[in-house]
Amino acid sequence: MTQADAARSAGVSLATWRRWEEDPAAVSAKTRVACEGALKGMSELERRSLKSAGAFVEAWVDxxxxxxxxxxxxxVELGTWIDTDIGEWLQDPSEPLHDVAPFDRFDLRVMMLVGDSRAWAEAVRQRCRVLYDEVEAGTLPFDRPGPLIDEVLIGAALDGARTWLQDMPELFERIPRRDSVDDDDDEVASVIGDDDWSVVSDIFDDECCWDEWEVPLLRGHPLLPAVLAERHPFRWFDVVEPTGAGYLQRLTGMVVDD
Incomplete structure (x- = not known):
């Protein structure tokens, strides 16, 4: 739902709706009731999309x-997991957890160790809430000390995020589009654009604190058994010294040059 749709639902002008969003006290009591009623009729995803777009522009514009x-x-992908996928499964765990997003992105060997643990699913849900708030404020897991699960979840969110942006453009109409800008000298993108998801993945790989952040998401990765042997998924929430660059090479017995 767009701002214009929400305003029509409330029976007010778009300008009035925006004024109410910025400062509810700036409109009449009758208008506040109408706008609040329209907001209550929306899904959690629609409410979030209306209220927080400006924060993302401010946090990520540069x-x-x-x-x-x-x-x-x-x-949006994180919020969907919080409210719909994990949230609904916790209320009615009638299907295997490995079929529920984001866990359906994980290699099954991870989920064999987890089973249908509701406590583990709730712990993931809580980390998703933290990540949502941090991304809204302009912070990624690589920017501060944190557990392995945070980087795994950000990695798991990339494909779904790309799909949201491609298939639901109306959710993003309040946020200015950005196209990539290529450097004339070396023909690489010097300014990342909305469609440059492969660049995002490369940047995340360069900045990650946990070298194995993608391994649980790559089906059949040969190093996953070694990763799981060193750190069971129940321990992915521990805030400890991260493995750092070269960890996967060390697992294979390779020498890492300084």
Missing amino acids: SHRLTPRQAYAIA
Whole structure:
């Protein structure tokens, strides 16, 4: 639902709706009731899309790592897991957890160790809430000390975020589009654009604190058994010293040059 749709639902002008969003006290009590009623009739995703778009623009407008639309799309994916996928499964765990997003992105060997643990699913849900708030504020897991699960979840969110941006453009209409700008000298993108998801993945790989952040998401990765042997999924929430660059090479017995 767009702002214009919400305003029509409330029976007010678009300008009045925006004024109410910025400061509810700036409109009449009757208008506040109408706008609040329209908001209550929306889904959680629709409410979030209306209220927080501006925050993502402010937080990511000058970023070289994500565009505001990409950051917002990642947050939408996280929010969907929180409210719909994990949230509904916790209320009615009638299907296997490995069929529920985001866990359906994980290699099954991860989920064999987890089973249908509701406590583990709730712990993931809580980390998704933290990540949502941080992405909205312009922070990624690589920017501060944190557990392995945070980087795994951000990685798991990328494909879904790309799909949201492609298939639901109306969710992003309040956020200015950004196209990539190529450097004339070396023909590489010097400004990331909304469609440059492969660049995002490369940037995340360069900045990650946990070298194995993508391994649980790559089906059949040969190093996953070694990763799981060193750190069971129940321990992915521990805030400890991250493995750092070269960890996967060390697992294979390779020598890492300084």
